[in-house]
Each structure stands twice: as structure tokens, then as C-alpha cells.
Amino acid sequence: PVIVPEAHVEALLEMPEPHPGARQLVVTSERTNVFLGETLRVKVQYASSSPNLVEAVSQVELRGDGVLEDKNSVRQSIELLEHDGQRTPTFSYETSVTPLAMGALKLKAQGFTSGREFNGTIIIRGPVTIPGGPPQYVLLDSEPFTINVRPLPEAGRLPGFSGAIGSFRCDPPKLGTNQVRVGDPVQITYTLRGEGDLTQLSPPAAPRARGWQIFPPDSGVIENATGTNRAIAFTYTLIPLSDAEQVTPMIPFSGFDAKKNAYTDLSFASVPIIVLNDGLTTNLDSFSSSSDANPETEPKLALSSLSLSPGRAVGSLVPWQMRAWFPFAQISPALVFLALWGWVRRRDYLERHPEIVRRRRARRALRREFRALRRAAGRNDEAEFSRRAVSALQIVCSPHFPAEPRALVGSDVVRVLDSTGLNGQAAQLVERLFANVNRSRFSAELAHGDDVLKARAEVEAVLKKLEEQL
Structure with missing residues (x-):
């Protein structure tokens, strides 16, 4: 750890005479009322506290808002000047500043005492003593110096x-x-x-x-x-x-x-x-x-005359970016992009797995055939019931081959039944249904005594079992 030793400060109501004055910089100028953009010469002076003994001031900075300093015009000098009734060696730092804003501008100077270390060219006038030994760097500042800046007059302005x-x-x-x-x-x-x-x-x-x-x-x-x-x-x-x-x-x-x-x-x-x-x-x-055709000065912009008819009416003067729906409008392109990206991924996936599409189509078609099967059973239409049952069996078994549903025959359906573990009665029922449909295609009426309507529950159970395999 770094230990800072304690320091003792003695406060007095009155200083004993004689006593040295406070060490500070003084900012002066020939004029305090200038025009905007006019260059002003400013001096920063530091008077020595001892007769014929002077110290240089380095890293002089002029601080203030709205003021630009020209570092290329700096002049440094040491000369004997009048201070408190006696001639004292004084260090002078003279520079140029340009006000960039109007009104009362305040300047303050800061610098460090640097003993006999001088920065740049310096002119010495009169007898002075420059202290030897290592310099003691002490931060000095000045009281604020006020400059009153006024604008240039408009009257009498000449061309160029x-x-x-x-x-x-x-x-x-x-x-x-x-x-x-x-x-x-x-x-x-x-x-x-x-x-x-x-x-x-x-x-x-x-x-x-x-x-x-x-x-x-x-x-x-x-x-x-x-x-x-x-x-x-x-x-x-x-x-x-x-x-x-x-x-x-x-x-x-x-x-x-x-x-x-x-x-x-x-x-x-x-x-x-x-x-x-x-x-x-x-x-x-x-x-x-x-x-x-191209004059030097372009025509000045001017407001148009008042419109003779009212413009478009609006429901609110609140800008769009401050309305509640505007953030959602900003993210809507991203949501659309994500939706398109998901749709493309789903399409590519289905192209690689066409069996998913076939099974989905088979389930939709099977639901339609279920409804038609129940309507035929409700009308006691045995021929229609047999055709709808056979069509449903062909549809529910087609994704397993795969093939067009109408291309399947009874043996194909029985083969699928064997893979599902159904007993032999289900295979006999399928054969009866296909036989009734074949007889109806090649004869005018169904054979008597083969009442398949009584086996409605068994037909629906077989279809339900096959649907579970999709």
C-alpha cells in the first residue's frame, strides 16, 4: 500500500507583514469587446514572488467554451513589469484566440511552474535570475477572464x-x-x-x-x-x-x-x-x-403559397414510430422470413419422406369413406356398403406398398392384415367383401344369403385397426 504522510496547515485570521502573495496566473488582453470570428491577442502572465528571480511556466492551456486558440502564434518572454508599485520579473505567454460563439465567454488559464526548463523560443529583457536545480512543478491557474462577443453588422456588407x-x-x-x-x-x-x-x-x-x-x-x-x-x-x-x-x-x-x-x-x-x-x-x-445557364448563386428556397383545398385528413398527430403497433410492424419482416424458412424446411422434409404425404392422404380419404360407409348402412344398401368397405380397405392399405388404392386386390389386403396380427375371421370377412363387389360388377344382383350388413361392426373394427398402422 502507498502511505501518504500527513501535512500540517495553519489557518490565521491575518497574515503577518511582509508575506508573499498567492501564486497564480493572470489573463489580460487589450480589448474585451470583440466581434464573432475576430482574432484577439491574449496574454497569460506570471509575476515572480522574489526580486530578480523568475520561473518558467510550461503546458499553458486556455480553457473556455466557444474559443479556438492558435498555437502557431505563441510568443514567450520574460521582462520587468510593474506589479504593486515595484518592477518584478514576469513570465508572459502571448497567444491568439478566436471566438466562435456570441455572448459573454469566460477564459481560464492553467500551467505548471517548470523552473529553468523552457519550452520553445523565449525572449528575456532586463536583469533576471533563473533558479538552478531540479524544477518544482506547481499547478497554477487564473481567475476567469470575460470576453464579450457580438455579431458582425449586416449593414454595409460588401460583395466577396x-x-x-x-x-x-x-x-x-x-x-x-x-x-x-x-x-x-x-x-x-x-x-x-x-x-x-x-x-x-x-x-x-x-x-x-x-x-x-x-x-x-x-x-x-x-x-x-x-x-x-x-x-x-x-x-x-x-x-x-x-x-x-x-x-x-x-x-x-x-x-x-x-x-x-x-x-x-x-x-x-x-x-x-x-x-x-x-x-x-x-x-x-x-x-x-x-x-x-449555371449562375454562381442558386435561387433561394422559399415557402410555397397556401393551398386552396385541405389536404389528407389524419386520425392522430402522433408519429407512426411512437404508436403502439409500430414495434410489431418492425418485427413483422423477421416473422415473415421465419415463416418462409419453416415452410421451405417442411417442404424439403416431405420431399425426402414421401410416405408421410401418402399416409396423410390415406387418413383423409379413409374418413370420407367411413362417412359414406355409415350412410350406406343406414339405408340398408348392401351393394353400396360392400363397395365403400372395399374402397376403404384399399385406401388404408395402399401406403404400405405403395400403390394406387384401386390397384389393390383382396390378397394384398389380407397380406397387410397378417402383419397387423388380426385373426383368420378378418381375412374371411375381407374375402367376402371383395367377392360381393366382384359379383356386383359382373352380375345384376348380389347373391342371396350373404348379408354383409350384419358384419358392420367387424368391418369398422378392421378399418380402425388398419388405420392405427398409418
Whole structure:
């Protein structure tokens, strides 16, 4: 087990003078009221508690909802600043943040003291003492720092605005060549400089201009990323479609200057150019017609007018997925699948065992013959009774061969009787029935004195016994 030693804390109503102040970070900024998407420089400072003695702060993090920090713009320095009436060595961590939500946003800074261990480049101004020995890592945090974020104004917005916020200026365009043939590509580069977050700057969309085919640029290339004169360059590819063009097309672009609280025009200017034909034919008319058919901006969606007649009536406004029967509707495809799967298995099983089908058919046909046999006995129709009895015997014995019931003769039925263990009287009764049926087929009347109706109970007993073998 790990044993943590006890610590003693002494609480006093008043601290004795002099006493060191609390060690914490301080978040400051030149402005607290910014626009949505505007880049703001924020400083995190840590003042030393001892004269001329300073400690570095590592792993500095700015925490807050709705704020994006640019780690590539971090600057670290140590300098003498005024604190409580005296100049104290202060560690400064300066970075850029961009608010992504409106309203009052709160920032808090956290970091660890790291002694003389510095992360990255650091500028030291003035006499300071850096402590030696192993660093003592102490977690520091700051009080919340509030930034008030407001939306950009809608009034005065210029064409080509893509979210650029800051004080920018556009350098003269750089054309790859001032002389080009019809159909050949030429590149033109526009460079923007100024104060603002260049990494979040989106280039203006390539416009549609008659006589030119313009391809959109790739992501901009940042120049002098760590210096004060930062810039970003966008390169467009242009193809002239006619030798009548004498200048490159202007590309609309604008930004919002937070200091002036107004939109500024940063449109990329046109550049003179010479376009040679060399006797080549162009498809300017077809390209222009396709450009007109596909305008840059699509028509805005709008609600249709009110309907003149009522729509389909419904019994309830509750959605289908929230009704009681909906879960059963979801499992119904699975139930249908299981039913089909069971039906296919049963069909395959019956194909492999056809005797089951024959016995089932024999039982159904035997029930029909039983009913006809009883009706004939009720009418005292001896001829019909004999025919129905013989037909029932043929049906109940046919699955044992197997054969068509009408193809069986009396000896076949007697053979089945022997396998069931019936006595000889049952075989004699079967022979009498078959003999009566044969006489009725070949003579007009049955022989007198052979009253088979009296043996009704014996006939039904034989049929019941044979039915048990199915």
C-alpha cells in the first residue's frame, strides 16, 4: 500500500507583514469587446514572488467554451513589469484566440511552474535570475477572464465577404506572364497583408467572367509566418477564351475592419495582359451560354403559397414510430422470413419422406369413406356398403406398398392384415367383401344369403385397426 504522510496547515485570521502573495496566473488582453470570428491577442502572465528571480511556466492551456486558440502564434518572454508599485520579473505567454460563439465567454488559464526548463523560443529583457536545480512543478491557474462577443453588422456588407476580419491590405497582383495565347493557362497571385488570423482566411470564390475561365485557388500560402509582417498568397489559374481580352478580370473580395467597425473593399484588381490568337478558334459562345445557364448563386428556397383545398385528413398527430403497433410492424419482416424458412424446411422434409404425404392422404380419404360407409348402412344398401368397405380397405392399405388404392386386390389386403396380427375371421370377412363387389360388377344382383350388413361392426373394427398402422 502507498502511505501518504500527513501535512500540517495553519489557518490565521491575518497574515503577518511582509508575506508573499498567492501564486497564480493572470489573463489580460487589450480589448474585451470583440466581434464573432475576430482574432484577439491574449496574454497569460506570471509575476515572480522574489526580486530578480523568475520561473518558467510550461503546458499553458486556455480553457473556455466557444474559443479556438492558435498555437502557431505563441510568443514567450520574460521582462520587468510593474506589479504593486515595484518592477518584478514576469513570465508572459502571448497567444491568439478566436471566438466562435456570441455572448459573454469566460477564459481560464492553467500551467505548471517548470523552473529553468523552457519550452520553445523565449525572449528575456532586463536583469533576471533563473533558479538552478531540479524544477518544482506547481499547478497554477487564473481567475476567469470575460470576453464579450457580438455579431458582425449586416449593414454595409460588401460583395466577396468570406469571413475575413482584421486590418488587411492587398499587394499589387503578380502575373505569371503578360503575354499569353488563347486557351493557354496563366497564373496570377494576390497577396494579403495585415493584422488578423491568416490561417482562418478563406479565398474569394472564382467569379464567372465573359471571355475567361477561372479556376479556384488552393489553400493560401502563408509567408513570414513567425514575423510581424505576416502575409498570405492566393494563386488563381486563368484561361483566356478570346483575343479581345486586354485585362484580367477583377475578383470581388472584402473584409471587416474591427477597429473602424466597417467593411473594407479588398477586391483583387485587374492587370493588363496581351492575348494572342494565332488563328485558333475558340468556344467562347458555348462557354458563355453554359455560364449563363449555371449562375454562381442558386435561387433561394422559399415557402410555397397556401393551398386552396385541405389536404389528407389524419386520425392522430402522433408519429407512426411512437404508436403502439409500430414495434410489431418492425418485427413483422423477421416473422415473415421465419415463416418462409419453416415452410421451405417442411417442404424439403416431405420431399425426402414421401410416405408421410401418402399416409396423410390415406387418413383423409379413409374418413370420407367411413362417412359414406355409415350412410350406406343406414339405408340398408348392401351393394353400396360392400363397395365403400372395399374402397376403404384399399385406401388404408395402399401406403404400405405403395400403390394406387384401386390397384389393390383382396390378397394384398389380407397380406397387410397378417402383419397387423388380426385373426383368420378378418381375412374371411375381407374375402367376402371383395367377392360381393366382384359379383356386383359382373352380375345384376348380389347373391342371396350373404348379408354383409350384419358384419358392420367387424368391418369398422378392421378399418380402425388398419388405420392405427398409418
